[in-house]
Amino acid sequence: MMGRQRATSVRPPNRNRAGPIHPMANDDKQHTPAVDQLGRHVAVPTNPETAVLERVSNPHPDVMYVARFAAPEFTSICPVTGQPDFAHLVIDYVPKDWLVESKSLKLYLSSFRNHGAFHEDCTIAVGKRIVELLEPHFLRIGGYWYPRGGMPIDVFWQSGTCPDGVWLPDQGVAPYRGRG
Secondary structure (H helix, E strand, O other): OOOOOOOOOOOOOOOOOOOOEOOOOOOOOOOOOOOOOOOOOOOOOOOOOOOOEOEEEOOOOOOOOOEEEEEEEEEEEOOOOOOEEEEEEEEEEEOOOEEEOHHHHHHHHHHHHHOEOOHHHHHHHHHHHHHHHHOOOEEEEEEEEOOEOOEOOEEEEEOOOOOOOOOOOOOOOOOOOOOO
16 A cells, blocks of 8 residues: 555564464564565455454554545355345544554455354454454444345444544445435
């Protein structure tokens, strides 16, 4: 991504990890996080629990700003029927020291393709996982789910209150209107 400093791995590739989130490499003077997936071919994880989210240093930790990721083709599986469910996810966050590494986020979101969970669970699990990784000032996620059975379900979650003075734009996803 333009404007982001590329993080490099400071660990051997097979070093033990503390769970599915990469801890910061504390033995490095610059505190560069380990980024193992960027620039490599990585298979899509088979489920969200084993997917690894990675983070990189925020080059502007002194600035309050919103970073947005949109995933208009998010897919999961209905845990009852096994049918696919589709959503447009919009993730807005105000970073502190860390940014989510976008390739690892893409792989994490893709890991839901064969994961059976309800819309509410998928949306909130994604938001909580990113908050656990980044500890941002603020995060909100909107899950705009396409209708199945004639009813769309939209799910919204946020980690707290957006800091004063931060411009938080509308998520830009129109409410579902069917054929109007």
